[in-house]
Amino acid sequence: MVFMLFFYYFCRAKKLPMKKIVLLLLTILLNVAFTIPAKPLQQTHNPTNEIDDPPSGKALVLKNACTLCHHPEKRIVGPSFNTIAVKYQGNSTKIFEFLEGKSNPIVEPEAYQYMEPVIKHLDKLTKREKEAIAKYISRFTISN
Numbered sequence: 001m002v003f004m005l006f007f008y009y010f011c012r013a014k015k016l017p018m019k020k021i022v023l024l025l026l027t028i029l030l031n032v033a034f035t036i037p038a039k040p041l042q043q044t045h046n047p048t049n050e051i052d053d054p055p056s057g058k059a060l061v062l063k064n065a066c067t068l069c070h071h072p073e074k075r076i077v078g079p080s081f082n083t084i085a086v087k088y089q090g091n092s093t094k095i096f097e098f099l100e101g102k103s104n105p106i107v108e109p110e111a112y113q114y115m116e117p118v119i120k121h122l123d124k125l126t127k128r129e130k131e132a133i134a135k136y137i138s139r140f141t142i143s144n
């Protein structure tokens with residue numbers, strides 16, 4: 001307030017067009033205000049995070065072309081999901097470790113050369129996605 005009064009008298013004394021200066025200052029201020037990016041809203045509450053919605057193992061198996069070589073019950077290029085699940089005794093954690101490249105093949109080690117490039121491709125998937133695939137395959141023990 002004191003500053004504004006001082007400014008007013010200063011302008012009068014110098015015969016400066018105070019209105020113009022005030023308008024100019026206002027436009028500068030508004031410009032600055034609009035160019036400063038708005039702070040993103042802080043997410044303190046995200047309801048979608050509270051729902052556990054794991055990726056679908058079946059969808060991932062189809063998307064990643066596993067079914068080109070694997071059939072639920074029949075042998076194609078690779079062993080059936082059923083054969084794999086039985087060999088792994090339904091242990092999805094062990095299948096997951098194999099998909100992560102952390103354990104050696106136990107179903108048909110002699111044919112691993114066909115599966116090896118797939119393991120490399122699976123690097124692009126998240127841990128959760130690989131877990132979902134492993135869970136999906138592990139369940140085939142039940143059907144037979």
Ligand code: HEC
Pocket residue numbers: 061064065066067068069070077078079084095098099104105106107108109110111112113114115118122133137
């Ligand atoms: C090019 C053909 C091919 C594709 C595509 C393929 N597999 Fe295989 N897979 C094989 C063959 C052959 C074997 C047998 C060799 C072996 O046991 O590692 C095998 C074995 C496996 C095994 C058993 C591993 C073990 O312990 O022996 C799992 C699990 C498996 N595949 C999962 C997958 C998944 C998941 C995908 C898709 C992301 C996939 N495969 C795609 C050919 C393929």
